[in-house]
Amino acid sequence: MKETKRPYVILSAAMTIDGKIATISGDPELSDEKDWREVHKLRSQVDAIMVGKGTILKDNPKLHIKYFKHKGYYRIIIDSNLSIPIDSNVIIYQPELYPTIICTTKNVPMKKIKEYESKKVKILQYGDGKQVDLTKMVLDLSTMGINSMLLEGGGNLNWSFIKHDLIDEMRLAIAPWIVGGKDAITLVEGVGFEKMKQGRKFKLLKVYKRDNYIVLKYRREESL
Numbered sequence: 001m002k003e004t005k006r007p008y009v010i011l012s013a014a015m016t017i018d019g020k021i022a023t024i025s026g027d028p029e030l031s032d033e034k035d036w037r038e039v040h041k042l043r044s045q046v047d048a049i050m051v052g053k054g055t056i057l058k059d060n061p062k063l064h065i066k067y068f069k070h071k072g073y074y075r076i077i078i079d080s081n082l083s084i085p086i087d088s089n090v091i092i093y094q095p096e097l098y099p100t101i102i103c104t105t106k107n108v109p110m111k112k113i114k115e116y117e118s119k120k121v122k123i124l125q126y127g128d129g130k131q132v133d134l135t136k137m138v139l140d141l142s143t144m145g146i147n148s149m150l151l152e153g154g155g156n157l158n159w160s161f162i163k164h165d166l167i168d169e170m171r172l173a174i175a176p177w178i179v180g181g182k183d184a185i186t187l188v189e190g191v192g193f194e195k196m197k198q199g200r201k202f203k204l205l206k207v208y209k210r211d212n213y214i215v216l217k218y219r220r221e222e223s224l
């Protein structure tokens with residue numbers, strides 16, 4: 001029988017004092033080495049790491065672990081039209097340790113799917129709308145044994161997770177810069193809620209200061 005539970009989702013991000021997760025030109029270099037170590041430690045504790053297509057196009061991350069021994073995990077990319085470059089780092093870098101799944105829509109032609117599958121990428125299709133149906137997706141991922149997941153942005157994917165109430169915990173590092181720019185990407189983008197009470201509320205669990213950084217840990221109120 002199909003399980004109805006979904007993975008436990010932890011949103012992890014580094015942002016500036018003014019809430020940006022990259023500069024206006026897309027420079028994402030916010031974390032220092034100690035912050036990366038903490039993020040890599042978190043990565044070593046989950047079954048999957050997820051990012052949106054925008055993050056792949058702008059940063060081309062490997063989504064690997066540099067500092068710890070670990071058993072590997074899935075890298076999951078959200079890409080409605082299956083359009084990330086076939087030579088992206090998430091596809092070519094260590095696929096045996098970090099198998100890559102691209103979640104897309106049913107609008108993608110089979111020929112394109114086969115092209116990515118030939119690079120050992122697993123393609124999953126959720127919904128036939130403009131964007132990936134995340135609610136269907138999370139339920140399905142849990143049937144694949146993905147019980148915990150780190151959501152590593154960017155701002156637009158974070159919004160969809162917030163809107164659909166899919167975030168259980170957050171780990172936010174506040175880096176000591178202000179960069180401004182009304183079009184610089186923020187922690188959560190999207191259309192936003194009109195009223196404060198429609199917003200998703202989180203409980204502050206932990207705050208700590210390290211060097212010039214602050215790390216905040218939150219859990220959604222209903223999970224407590």
Ligand SMILES: NC(=O)c1ccc[n+]([C@@H]2O[C@H](COP(=O)([O-])OP(=O)(O)OC[C@H]3O[C@@H](n4cnc5c(N)ncnc54)[C@H](OP(=O)(O)O)[C@@H]3O)[C@@H](O)[C@H]2O)c1
Nearest residue numbers: 013014022028052054055080131132153154155156157160
């Ligand atoms: N500081 C940090 O911690 C951090 C972490 C991650 C990223 N970043 C920064 O964030 C920026 C990228 O953020 P972004 O907002 O442009 O891109 P993103 O959130 O990584 O990806 C958004 C894209 O995902 C696709 N998508 C498919 N289904 C979706 C759905 N249901 N909901 C939302 N998105 C869906 C959409 O493109 P299609 O519809 O075309 O597929 C959408 O444009 C980069 O500059 C990166 O450096 C910073």
